[in-house]
Amino acid sequence: MxxxxxxxxxxxxxxxxxxxxxxxxxxxxxxxxxxxxxxxxxxxxxxxxxPHTRLLLSRDRTSNACNVTILKHSTKAFGKAARFVI
Structure with missing residues (x-):
């Protein structure tokens, strides 16, 4: 294979x-x-x-804030994003 x-x-x-x-x-x-x-x-x-769903994860190194953006999803909008801190 x-x-x-x-x-x-x-x-x-x-x-x-x-x-x-x-x-x-x-x-x-x-x-x-x-x-x-x-x-x-x-x-x-x-x-x-x-994959069924593709997400883009990134981090701002200066603030440690993280971002997640939808790149592919069957029901959610492309480009919808959220910001969070761990």
Whole structure:
């Protein structure tokens, strides 16, 4: 099984387990350095189609405030955001 097929299968298994056991599964796709210093997702572009919901998490290092923004959701508005402090 090649890398992409393995990733798709892992995503399928995580979705199945989440559904069967009423769980939330959080998988992070941290940004890493790509060619020319541009950032790219560590799990690759193909992972974008796997999750049901995609959130962008960020933190303001000066205030420790965190932001979460909806990038993909079946019922929630794209771009809806919340700010919080841990």
């Amino acid at each position: 090649n890398g992409r097929a393995l990733m798709v299968y892992a995503g399928y298994l995580l979705k199945k387990l989440a559904d069967q056991h009423n769980l939330a599964v959080l998988v992070t796709n941290h940004a890493v350095g790509g060619e020319g210093g541009t950032l790219k997702p560590a799990l690759g572009e193909s992972w974008k189609s796997i």
